[in-house]
Amino acid sequence: MKAQAAVVTGRDEPWRVVEIDVAPPAAGEVLVEWHAAGLCHSDEHFRSGDRVAPGAESALYPMVGGHEAAGIVAEVGAGVTTVAPGDHVVASFSPICGRCRYCASGRGALCNGNKDFMLRGQLVDGAHRHHLDGEPLYLMAKLGTFAERTVVAERSVIPIPEDVPFAAAALVSCGVATGWGSAVERAETRPGDVVVVVGCGGLGISAVQGARSVGAREIVAVDPLPLRRDGAKSFGATRTAASVDEARGIIADLTDGQGADRVILTPSVVTPEILHAGLDVTGKDAVLVVTGMGPFGEAPVPLDIGAFALLNKQIRGCLFGGMDPRTATPRLLDLYRAGVLDIDSMITRYPLSDIGTALADQLEGRNLRAVLECHGG
Numbered sequence: 001m002k003a004q005a006a007v008v009t010g011r012d013e014p015w016r017v018v019e020i021d022v023a024p025p026a027a028g029e030v031l032v033e034w035h036a037a038g039l040c041h042s043d044e045h046f047r048s049g050d051r052v053a054p055g056a057e058s059a060l061y062p063m064v065g066g067h068e069a070a071g072i073v074a075e076v077g078a079g080v081t082t083v084a085p086g087d088h089v090v091a092s093f094s095p096i097c098g099r100c101r102y103c104a105s106g107r108g109a110l111c112n113g114n115k116d117f118m119l120r121g122q123l124v125d126g127a128h129r130h131h132l133d134g135e136p137l138y139l140m141a142k143l144g145t146f147a148e149r150t151v152v153a154e155r156s157v158i159p160i161p162e163d164v165p166f167a168a169a170a171l172v173s174c175g176v177a178t179g180w181g182s183a184v185e186r187a188e189t190r191p192g193d194v195v196v197v198v199g200c201g202g203l204g205i206s207a208v209q210g211a212r213s214v215g216a217r218e219i220v221a222v223d224p225l226p227l228r229r230d231g232a233k234s235f236g237a238t239r240t241a242a243s244v245d246e247a248r249g250i251i252a253d254l255t256d257g258q259g260a261d262r263v264i265l266t267p268s269v270v271t272p273e274i275l276h277a278g279l280d281v282t283g284k285d286a287v288l289v290v291t292g293m294g295p296f297g298e299a300p301v302p303l304d305i306g307a308f309a310l311l312n313k314q315i316r317g318c319l320f321g322g323m324d325p326r327t328a329t330p331r332l333l334d335l336y337r338a339g340v341l342d343i344d345s346m347i348t349r350y351p352l353s354d355i356g357t358a359l360a361d362q363l364e365g366r367n368l369r370a371v372l373e374c375h376g377g
């Protein structure tokens, strides 16, 4: 069958919406009609190539982007038992095995079975079921959700209730979970904490909401773009600043010069300067969470060992908010339905054909999260 899809053909090439060929689902696979797909900065890392190793281009391009999405199962392959045609689902870029030590201990995002999820080919058999003019296509995170429909593994989708709007559900599948979990699970924000969130796109706004929901006393939102700072305020930030340097005085005032309790780095790209500035405003026995990614091949960053040995500071990484996608998804959707988590106000919608505008708007801070409407009906 045919499908419209946004494809990038080489490093730093623009997205092009083209017609691709999609083969039927094989055993253990499902065909999903994607109704909403969020633009996550991970897609941009792959499009721009700043996370692509030199020489690795042929393994990635041409590529169908997208990994943060929701849709409807249209068809299932042999042996599929957990979803049926008509079921509403979200994409899961962490297709957990359920059996390894990480899955068994509730840390499914770190599943040992995920080590190949960025490689070419379908998850179930490594074959290709998506082609452009006869050429096999790479699917971002084995999902490729910037498309009307793609064939993905049964493990790569998680069922959701039908009453949740697709766009909100889509954001829960990556950005909202990652940001919210950064503040709640990885930073372990506690009531009364002073929290700093650096970078206030979809991830940062979700981190602000997470920090607010567990009772942070003050939330300092840092972003160079005014719309993002205003957005952060409307979602619960108490102070804003254009840079960590500008925030330094605010943080000192709020903490008697001790530094923040939790600092969360969610900028588009974590540079060594941002890491150092973040660590600098992190207080004693406090936690710095690194959620955003650095550019590929970035030189190792020197760190002040005394900050750890003498001040008890911690730096923690963060994948999918440190949560298990199968348990986090229904939990976050419940918070959304209860009105604790505001996802709708984060969303600006674009048709799939306007992905170029959506991306430009997102990079220039004219939206908080672009959501593509992929399936034409």
Ligand SMILES: [Zn+2]
Binding pocket: 040, 041, 042, 043, 067, 068, 174, 175
């Ligand atoms: Zn993402």
Ligand SMILES: [Zn+2]
Binding pocket: 096, 097, 098, 099, 100, 101, 102, 103, 104, 108, 110, 111, 112, 113
């Ligand atoms: Zn596993």
